[in-house]
Amino acid sequence: MMRLLSPLLAVTVALQFSYALALRHATPVPNPLLANTALPPLARVTPDQVKPAVQSTLAVAENSLTDLEQALSSKLKEDEGPVPYEQILPPLLELYDSYGKPWGLFSHLRAVRDSPQLRAIEDELRPAVVAFGQRLSQSKPIYSALARLNQSSSFASLTEAQQRAVRSELLDRKLGGVALEGAQAEEFNKLQRELSELSSNYSTNVLDAQAAWNMTLTAKDEVKGIPARALEGAADAARKAGHEKATAEDGPWLVSLDGTVMDPVLSYCENRELRETMFRASDTVASSGPHDNSEVLKKILQIRQQNAELLGFSNYDELSLATKMASHDAVTKLLQEVRDAARPAAQKDDLELRDFARSGAEVDGQKLPALEDLQKWDHFFYSQRLLLARYAVDREALRVYFPFPAAIKGLQGLTHRLFGVTLEPVHGEVAAAAKWHADVELFQVARGKELMGYVMVDPFSRPGEKRAGGWMQQLVSREQRPSKQPRLPVAAVMTNFPQPQEGKPSLLSLEEVSTLFHEFGHAMQHVLTVQNESSVSGINGIEWDAVEVASQFMEYWVDYDRQTLFSMARHYETGEPLPEESYKKLLVAKNFRSGTGLLGQVYLATMDLRLHEGYKEGEDPDGIAKAVGREVLINPPLPEGRPLCSFSHIFDGGYAAGYYSYLWSQVLSADAFNAFDTAGNLTVTQALVNFGAQDSKGEDAVEKLGRRWASTVLADGGGRAPEKVFIDFLGRQPSAAALLHYSGLDLPGALV
Numbered sequence: 001m002m003r004l005l006s007p008l009l010a011v012t013v014a015l016q017f018s019y020a021l022a023l024r025h026a027t028p029v030p031n032p033l034l035a036n037t038a039l040p041p042l043a044r045v046t047p048d049q050v051k052p053a054v055q056s057t058l059a060v061a062e063n064s065l066t067d068l069e070q071a072l073s074s075k076l077k078e079d080e081g082p083v084p085y086e087q088i089l090p091p092l093l094e095l096y097d098s099y100g101k102p103w104g105l106f107s108h109l110r111a112v113r114d115s116p117q118l119r120a121i122e123d124e125l126r127p128a129v130v131a132f133g134q135r136l137s138q139s140k141p142i143y144s145a146l147a148r149l150n151q152s153s154s155f156a157s158l159t160e161a162q163q164r165a166v167r168s169e170l171l172d173r174k175l176g177g178v179a180l181e182g183a184q185a186e187e188f189n190k191l192q193r194e195l196s197e198l199s200s201n202y203s204t205n206v207l208d209a210q211a212a213w214n215m216t217l218t219a220k221d222e223v224k225g226i227p228a229r230a231l232e233g234a235a236d237a238a239r240k241a242g243h244e245k246a247t248a249e250d251g252p253w254l255v256s257l258d259g260t261v262m263d264p265v266l267s268y269c270e271n272r273e274l275r276e277t278m279f280r281a282s283d284t285v286a287s288s289g290p291h292d293n294s295e296v297l298k299k300i301l302q303i304r305q306q307n308a309e310l311l312g313f314s315n316y317d318e319l320s321l322a323t324k325m326a327s328h329d330a331v332t333k334l335l336q337e338v339r340d341a342a343r344p345a346a347q348k349d350d351l352e353l354r355d356f357a358r359s360g361a362e363v364d365g366q367k368l369p370a371l372e373d374l375q376k377w378d379h380f381f382y383s384q385r386l387l388l389a390r391y392a393v394d395r396e397a398l399r400v401y402f403p404f405p406a407a408i409k410g411l412q413g414l415t416h417r418l419f420g421v422t423l424e425p426v427h428g429e430v431a432a433a434a435k436w437h438a439d440v441e442l443f444q445v446a447r448g449k450e451l452m453g454y455v456m457v458d459p460f461s462r463p464g465e466k467r468a469g470g471w472m473q474q475l476v477s478r479e480q481r482p483s484k485q486p487r488l489p490v491a492a493v494m495t496n497f498p499q500p501q502e503g504k505p506s507l508l509s510l511e512e513v514s515t516l517f518h519e520f521g522h523a524m525q526h527v528l529t530v531q532n533e534s535s536v537s538g539i540n541g542i543e544w545d546a547v548e549v550a551s552q553f554m555e556y557w558v559d560y561d562r563q564t565l566f567s568m569a570r571h572y573e574t575g576e577p578l579p580e581e582s583y584k585k586l587l588v589a590k591n592f593r594s595g596t597g598l599l600g601q602v603y604l605a606t607m608d609l610r611l612h613e614g615y616k617e618g619e620d621p622d623g624i625a626k627a628v629g630r631e632v633l634i635n636p637p638l639p640e641g642r643p644l645c646s647f648s649h650i651f652d653g654g655y656a657a658g659y660y661s662y663l664w665s666q667v668l669s670a671d672a673f674n675a676f677d678t679a680g681n682l683t684v685t686q687a688l689v690n691f692g693a694q695d696s697k698g699e700d701a702v703e704k705l706g707r708r709w710a711s712t713v714l715a716d717g718g719g720r721a722p723e724k725v726f727i728d729f730l731g732r733q734p735s736a737a738a739l740l741h742y743s744g745l746d747l748p749g750a751l752v
Contacts, residue, residue, distance in 0.1 A: 032433075033102035038488060039442075039454060040105055040475060041433040047117045053102035054125050058132055061099035065136060068095060072141040082152035083145040085162055090481060092142065092169070093534055103129055108473055112458055112466050112494060113436055119204060123197075130196050134189050137176030146170050161719030165533045168541050168718075171323065175311060188310050195303045202296050203467070203652040209291035210646075211464035213281050214256040216241070217274075223253055225270035227396045232501040233260060257282050258463040260498045266380040268396065272369070279377035280640075287642035294622075297644055297651050301615040304656065316612040320657035325543040325722050331609070331660050337736055338663060339602045339632065341745045345595025350634045353593075356389070357382045363389045376638060383593060391589035398582070399507035403572040404459060404497060407513050408441075410568030411520050414557055418706030419528060419714065421447045423455065437462075445527050453478065453489035453527035455520070460506060461496040469648075470495040470515045472522035472539075472551075479534035489538055491523035505572055510586075513568070514555045521551035528710055529717040541718020544658050548665030549672070549722070550713055556673040556742070559590065561682050591744030596634070598743055603632040605660035608650050612657040663739075668726055670738040672713075675730060676705050 032044040033053035068091050075083050103125075110118050136142075146169050149155060155163065177188040216238065217223055223231060234253035238246035246252050255261050255278065265278055286293040304316040313319045321328055357378065360370030363385045371378060387393050412423045426442040434442060439460050445452045456475070458466070473492045480486035495515055500506045508516070526538035535541055557564040562583070569578035607628040611621055621644055629636040637643065649655040676682060679701035712729045726734055 033105055037430075038476075039430060039434040039490060042105065042109065042436040043433050045105070045109060045436075047115075047121060050102070050106050050118075050121050051125065054099075054106065054129065057099045057102055058128060061095060061132060064091075064095050064098060065132075065139065068092070069139055069141040072145045076141065076144055076148070082149040082154055084154075085149060085158055085166070088142070088145050088149065089162070089165060089169075089533065089535075093479070095136070096534075099129075099132060105475070108475065108492065109436060111473070112462075114207065114465050114467075122200065126196060126200070127193060130193050131189075134176070134192060137173055138178045138180075138185070138189075139173075140178065143170070143173050143178045146173070159719075161531050161533055161536050164541060164719060164721070165535045168535060175319065175322065177311065180310065184310055188307060191303045191307055191310075195300065195307070198296055198300050198303070199652045202293050202300065203648060205286045205291040205293045205296065206646045206648055206652075207464070207467055209286035209289075210257045210468065212291065213285065214241075214254055215274075215277070216243070216252050216254050218252045220251070222271050222274060223251070223269065225268045227264050227268055229399070229498060229501060229504075229507060230261060230264035230268075233498060236499075236501065237261075256463060257285060258461055259468060259496055260461050263380075264396070266377065267384045268381070270381075272378070272381075275377040275381060276375070280638075282646075283376075283638060283641040283643055285646045287645040293645040293651075294642070297621060298619075300651055301611060301619075301621060302617050304612065305615045315614040317609055317657045320612065323543065324545045324658065324661075326545050326660075326664055331664070334663060334667065334736065335602050335605055335660065338598055338739075341740050342595045342598035342602065342743075343634075345745055346599040346634050347595075349593045349596045353379065353382055353386060356386045361385075361389060364394075376635070379635075387589060387592055391585050391592070393582075393585050393589045393592075395509055395511075398578075398586075399509055400571050400573070401569045401578045402508040402510065402513050403505035404500075404508055405505055406568040406570055406572070407508055407516055408457075410513075410564060411517060413567045414517075414554075414564050415520075415524060417563075417703065419447075419524065419710040420707060421445055421452065421524075421528065421710075426454070445524075447528075451488065453491070455523045455527060456490065456492045458492065458494045459497050459516075460499045466494070466496065467648075468496055470519050472519045472526070474526050474538060474540070477526075477534040477540055478529050478531065478537040480532040486532070487534075489527045489529065491526040491538075493519040493523050495519060507572060510558065514558045517554040517558050518551045521554035522547075524554075525550040525714050525717065528714040529719075530715045531717045531719040533719065536718035538717050543722055544654070545661035545664040546668065546722035548662055549668045549726075552662075552666050552669035553672055553709075553713075556669065556677075560673070560677065560742075561680075591742075594743040595745060598745070599633065601663055603629060605663060606632055608655065608659040609657060611650070667736045667739050668722075668734050670742050671734045672709070672726070672730060674738040674741070676702055679705055 031049050031053050032041040033049055034057070035041050072083060072088070075087065106118075106122070110122060146166055150166055150170060155166070158166070177185060177192075180188050214237075217234075223234075226234075228248060231248040231253060234255050235246040235248045235251065237254040237256065238252045241254050243252050243254070246254075255265060255274075257278070262278055262282060266275055269275055288294075301316075304319075308314070308316045308319040311319060313322075317328065321331075326334075354374050357368075357371040357374045361368055368382075368385060371382075374382065384395065387395070408423075415421050415423055423443045423445055426444050431442045434440075434456065437458060439458060441457045441459070443455045443457070445455060453476075471494050473494065474489070475492050476487065476490035478487060478489040493516075495512070497506050497508055497512055497516075522539060529538040531537035539547055565583070566577060569583075570576065607625050610624055610628055615621075622642060625644055626637055626639070644651075650657075650659055655661065680698040682702075708729060712725050716725050716728075720728075723733075
């Protein structure tokens with residue numbers, strides 16, 4: 001997923017840039033980080049250009065802030081009335097743009113094209129960037145002007161989006177320490193600077209620790225069962241490491257903790273010793289040696305608690321929830337409700353898997369070892385075999401039907417069907433200048449003849465250079481000032497799919513297809529916004545526990561809509577569609593071990609909240625995490641495991657005391673999709689009873705709902721409260737019933 005925007009305004013606005021000119025008017029400038037173009041020319045950025053770009057814009061920003069403070073101070077003294085909105089927010093947003101642009105682009109490059117040189121530059125520049133952000137967030141004249149406007153009768157005349165922009169600025173400043181004075185302010189700023197450095201160090205340690213671990217295997221028995229495409233990747237890695245004659249058939253093979261290697265090893269490798277070695281390595285990554293995060297994460301938790309207390313909160317949980325849609329009671333209720341529904345199913349999952357492992361069954365002609373002591377590193381392997389034995393579903397074999405280019409076509413079809421927009425590839429000189437890597441693809445998004453913005457896609461894994469996982473980054477946010485052309489948004493989608501091998505396209509699993517659709521959901525919300533204020537356009541300004549709604553919504557179309565799946569499910573060599581029998585088996589197996597998956601989400605969310613509910617110096621975070629595991633999970637974490645040392649979501653990814661957001665958003669997205677499901681005859685049950693049937697009336701209803709989704713959830717962005725947006729779309733309050741229904745955890749007829 002995505003990085004959370006920090007309350008510190010230096011980070012909050014770091015990715016809001018100013019690109020006023022259209023593509024056809026773009027003019028080259030010496031430093032691409034300062035280019036005034038619609039698409040930032042990231043391909044042209046060199047490390048030596050970063051420092052002068054950041055330093056020059058900071059110098060301009062310092063002067064601009066002084067001018068703005070003087071103007072507002074004079075206005076506040078001269079007149080007891082409110083300072084007009086136009087004299088506060090527009091110049092403030094211009095100020096954000098002036099210093100946020102080069103730093104934001106540089107931060108993006110650090111995530112996708114990392115190097116020791118870029119890290120050194122960040123370490124050198126970060127103190128000045130953070131210091132200016134603190135000065136800006138703690139500006140008394142700006143806060144006073146905003147507060148007076150918020151309390152005035154003229155506030156009611158502002159649009160809802162403008163009102164939310166003002167109140168968001170006020171809250172950011174309160175959380176940024178504007179009310180602190182003297183020693184408290186100095187301590188808060190010192191801690192914030194330290195926290196920024198610690199978070200960066202945490203991320204770097206994870207990346208370096210993962211990149212440092214690898215094994216070279218030479219015997220075929222060691223890699224028996226690993227899919228051919230994964231062995232091709234391992235042989236390619238071996239060749240790059242100096243084994244020039246390495247082949248997928250004969251080795252040697254270099255395996256690493258990169259997901260494109262580790263996942264197939266844990267799921268398919270018959271070598272139990274290798275599965276254990278790699279599982280333990282992953283479970284303890286960044287927990288020892290030169291990349292040890294053990295003390296880093298303790299210090300992060302300690303500083304978060306100290307800052308929360310300085311700001312008047314009892315703990316960091318309270319601080320975090322101040323920016324969220326949900327209350328503490330609502331979150332607790334949701335976690336308990338899902339836990340109660342998922343735990344019995346997870347217990348059943350566990351018993352079935354253990355019985356299956358003990359049976360020594362023959363699956364697909366292979367006699368499995370009978371295991372009495374099923375361990376963590378065995379779960380994926382035996383789960384895949386049980387899936388194959390029970391439903392005849394082989395997830396790895398299905399990859400041939402989902403080449404990456406076909407998945408993009410599936411996205412193009414769905415976005416046009418639902419939102420009435422086109423995604424067209426862009427080539428040529430401007431596109432080449434924007435692509436930070438040869439793998440990147442650029443698409444323009446249009447509704448009819450109206451250009452809405454751009455989406456860039458960086459699809460493939462680059463271990464050691466590109467951070468793991470999938471996420472969407474806003475590179476440019478939509479903005480329109482009176483009498484000016486709108487600044488068009490640009491979103492970047494990053495995933496870590498397998499690299500194409502030997503002339504073959506990257507072949508995706510269904511889970512990876514869902515990841516692509518998920519991140520595109522974020523991109524569509526960012527690009528299809530109609531808000532004119534950049535601080536609330538697209539994903540900006542959306543309460544964090546609602547920011548996953550648009551993305552998770554897109555996943556349901558892969559899982560439950562036949563039309564979407566078959567629009568892309570074709571064999572990459574023959575062009576033959578996915579066999580009907582395979583599709584039917586997928587539908588029946590849809591909720592395989594869903595109780596286990598949901599309970600895992602409850603565990604992570606509960607652990608996150610527990611870590612932040614009042615952390616005290618000297619406490620053992622790992623002990624807290626393991627205690628929650630024993631309380632929630634059917635199979636507690638390994639005693640020697642240290643997963644917190646690489647849990648980037650909450651220590652560097654923005655989900656601190658907010659990991660529950662995934663479940664909270666899933667409630668909303670499932671409820672929303674159910675409206676389409678009901679109107680369009682899409683569900684699993686209907687597909688089996690009346691296989692493949694969908695009348696024109698149902699499709700018309702889907703299209704109508706899709707346009708409503710686009711005009712509410714996607715268009716409103718952060719300019720309207722998420723609970724209001726949801727009611728606008730569905731006409732009622734959300735319910736968790738749909739989430740449980742689609743997870744197969746409710747009773748028949750429970751969803752109405």
